[in-house]
């Protein structure tokens with residue numbers, strides 16, 4: 001077993017109580033998560049890809065409007081950003097959008113934050129669920145169990161019931177697509193993993209995975225732009241050259257903004273928001289580069305070790321978007337860039353996340369100059385440890401470009 005000082009206490013706790021294999025270098029991460037091994041189970045969400053979902057510009061403009069209403073006053077916008085991004089996944093999975101202030105949505109987002117905190121998702125209780133039967137609140141097990149079940153019962157069950165109550169007239173969303181497919185399989189007498197219990201848990205996973213990941217990346221982007229104002233200027237310059245200032249960036253612009261993408265990729269590399277990805281279970285004995293991983297071993301890919309590796313990246317701790325550009329200014333994507341992990345079970349939401357990152361961040365920088373709460377004092381280097389790692393709390397002043405340019 002390999003180990004690293006990058007690992008958090010909860011992970012080390014995990015490793016101490018179960019057989020675990022930590023992958024520390026790309027040459028191990030890549031072959032351990034191959035893309036073409038037949039016995040791997042198919043993804044449980046085949047239906048998601050068929051949804052004719054397009055991100056609507058209107059959603060971003062609501063977010064920008066809320067930022068503009070701050071009138072340039074400093075504000076920690078992490079909750080506003082989470083709510084806005086969460087609304088995108090909500091409209092895909094349950095066919096509904098919420099108001100930014102809606103206490104129903106905010107309660108779940110706060111619950112996800114608690115669940116993502118260090119010590120909870122990697123808790124022994126997740127590995128050995130029977131631990132929750134020990135009297136008292138052993139290792140926070142009862143709290144964690146309560147938080148997860150509240151989301152399942154109050155969100156997933158509620159919307160499954162609402163969406164499917166009239167099967168002939170269901171709104172278009174993940175639930176209705178899943179429901180139709182499940183009934184079709186049943187009617188054809190085919191064996192399937194599509195059932196109500198899997199639907200409940202799939203909704204939970206999608207809601208959770210689609211809320212905190214993208215919004216955390218957007219918050220890191222703001223953080224890096226505050227620390228590197230000259231880079232922010234260059235991004236704005238490219239946007240104004242390619243898109244102009246008269247219209248909002250749209251998906252046709254996506255492939256034309258190389259410097260913009262280099263800053264997004266550098267944010268994802270350096271922030272490495274899921275440093276230990278998610279645990280996988282090895283289903284058969286396997287030997288990789290001389291290491292034997294027995295069946296039933298938990299495998300933890302240390303994405304941090306790959307994306308911050310000194311042998312691959314020059315000055316890996318520095319924010320340098322140019323590392324993703326070649327001499328002609330074309331975008332390059334090195335093998336070691338893997339914020340969405342690799343292999344057959346890599347992030348299911350990569351395409352959605354990239355679309356969201358593009359639409360939110362490009363519109364943000366086009367409209368506002370991001371400034372620290374106190375001029376000349378960017379946020380300190382800090383992050384919150386957990387399964388998903390956001391930056392420490394900081395405030396931003398969103399100065400309308402038109403106003404800052406005429407001032």
Ligand code: HEM
Nearest residue numbers: 209210213214217274277339340341345346347348349353
């Ligand atoms: C910048 C944003 C995101 C990042 C960095 C990210 C990263 C990751 C990573 C590292 C994994 C683990 C892959 C593995 O097991 O090896 C993962 C899994 C997953 N992600 Fe994302 N993710 C992001 C956004 C999203 C979004 C928006 C969704 C919503 C659809 C999503 C849904 C999922 C799901 C369902 C899985 C489990 C896939 C499976 O087990 O087959 N992710 N993600």
